[in-house]
Amino acid sequence: MRRLLVATLATALTLAGSAIPAQAAPAPGGAGLGDEYFPDYGNGGYDVSHYDVRLRYYPDDDRLTGTTTILATATQDLSSFHLDFVLDVASVKVNNRPAAFSREGDHELVVTPSRAVTRGGAMTVVVQYSGVPSNKVAGGITAWVRTPDGALAVGQPEEAWWWFPSNDHPSDKATFDVSVAVPDGVEVVSNGVMPRNPAREILGWTRWSWRSIHPQATYLAFLAIGQYEITRDTTADGQQVINAYSDLLTPAFEDAAKASVERTAEVVDWESGLFGPYPFEARGGVVAPPDTLTFALETQTRSVYSSGFFRSGSNTSVVVHENAHQWFGDSVSVDRWKEIWLNEGFATYAEWLWSEEQGEGTAQELFDYLYASKDADFWTVAPAAPGASEIFGDAVYDRGAMTLHQLRNTIGDQDFFELLRTWVSEHRYGDANTVEFTTLAEKISGQQLDELFDAWLYTPAKPAVPGAAALTAAAAPKAPRSLAGIQQTHDLLRARH
Structure with missing residues (x-):
């Protein structure tokens, strides 16, 4: 009897043990996040909470030296992980211990x-690390821009690789x-x-420090x-308003730029009335030296503009567009690059709303003109699935805005603007x-909207619009006054890759 009990117990222990899975061995983090359009951008296996980037820059030879400290949390047991970076690395430490490192591809540090x-x-x-960023090529480009008096690190969808190691994906x-040290008399x-x-540092050097407290x-x-030239002000609630204008701007460009960018605080206040509270801690803009940048970018809290936006005079349209991105693109970011119409379509529609506000053409007039005048190729790109080569194409901007206008017409102003405010509130940061x-739009409106979204976002063909049969290129409606500025803005915006 005792022998049988021992055997039974041994069998039970064996069966119980077999139900306990073996501990998985640590594995390498992914060399990319699997983005459909840019599969090797970003990295798997960890989540970053903070970057501390401390640099020294030598304008005479475009040399950069630096130390970046990354605070992150592992999302799996990691034997190794990747960072997106192209400069020359001298050392890496992980949790205060020296780590081995190697190169893989043109922008992966393992x-x-x-x-x-x-x-x-x-x-x-x-x-x-150290290096000359303008000499580094990755993905077929050099995103770092050397200027006559310094440099610009401004770009999309990739830029960080040239000045700090990162998990480079908006998700x-x-x-x-x-923090950047530069020779005295140089601004950062x-x-x-x-x-x-x-702060004056060692003889001949000054250190500039900046802090972003929101994700x-x-x-x-x-x-x-x-x-x-840096101008400073504060808003009524104490936010810093900091604008900067290249000293290399000619007087004509400088005056037009200031007449536009100095209205940033006003534009942000107006957009706050539409989209909800401004999500960040500061606001402003930077106008780059002539012939150095060919686009504008919604860099968080302080957009950067090519001087070309102001070649024909003031241009508040681009200021409206880039600051709308502070809600749509910056606070609420895309989880994959194919979703970028959620950035650009919304910022473009903000321009249409500003045009209405300024009495320079209603959103309906802008829609009617574009619907009538866009050529056949325009309609072959679906905004919600444009393809990697078209993420900055016309359809993402203009057809994206046209989608929103059709949505507004369908569900009414009350539900439409409640939708925008709820969207940015629910996905803040x-x-x-x-x-x-689209799910939220149906929830707020109480309407079934599949047909509308399928036609405007996913179908590579021109959607039918009830009552718009007469809107043809041959009988196009008169262009609103704001259209020239909007089109000039978009021509430059699309040239960012």
Whole structure:
């Protein structure tokens, strides 16, 4: 009897043990997040909470040296992980221990810690590096722009690779501290607030420090280094308003730029009335030196503009567009690059709403003109699935805005503007996608909207519009006064890659 009990117990223990899975060995993090359009952008296996970027820049030879400290949390047991970066790396430490590192492809830095990082474990990654960013090519481009008096780190969808190592995808946002030492007399402008005035460092050098206290996508972090006139103000609630204008602007460009960008605080207040409270801690803009930048970008809290936007005079349309992105694109970011109409369509529609506000053409007049005048090729691109080569194409901007106008006409102003405010409130500081937006639109309106969204967002053909049979190119309605400025704005905006 005793022998039988022992055997039975042994069998039970064996069966129980077989139900317990073996501990998985630590594995490498992915060399990309699987973005449909840019599969090797970003990295798997960890989530970043903060970047501390400390640099020294030598304008005479475009040389950059730096140390970036990354605070992150492992999302799996990690034996190694990737960072997106192209400069020359001298050393890497993970949790205060030297780590091995190697190159893979044209922008991947592979880091192997001296001991694995467990899932949920904190990672403090310190990377020391140097190089001449304008000499580095990755993805067939050099996104760092050397200027006559310094440099610009401004670009989309990739830019961080040339000045700080990162998990470079908008779905992994973090806070930032950026500190840059430059020769005395050179200015540095970046995102967020200036927590302290520029400080004299060693003889002949000044250090500029900037802080972004709300989550920010890596491509929205920027640097403008050179000779700039910096203007400062505060809003009624105490926010810093900091604008910067290249000293290389001619008087005509400078006056037109200031007549536009100095209205940023006013534009943001107006947009707050439509979209809800401004989501960030500061506001402003930067106008780059002539012939250095060919686009504008909604760099968080402080958009950067090509001087070309002001070649024909003032242009508040581009200021409206880039600041609308502070809600649509910056606070609420896309979870994949194919969703970018959620950025550009919304910012374009903000321009249409500004045109209405200024009495220069209603949104309906802008819709009618574009619907009648766009050629056949325009309608072959679906805004919600444009393809990687068309993420900055006409359809993403204009057809995206036309989609929103048709939605507004269908559900009415009350539900439409409640939808916009709810969208940015529910996804504040996070990321989102088209399905989430269309689902919310149906919830708020109480209407079934599949047919509308299928036609305007997903079908590569011109949607029918009831009562618009007469809107043809041969009998196009008169262009609203605001259209010329909007079209000039978009021609430059699309040239960013």
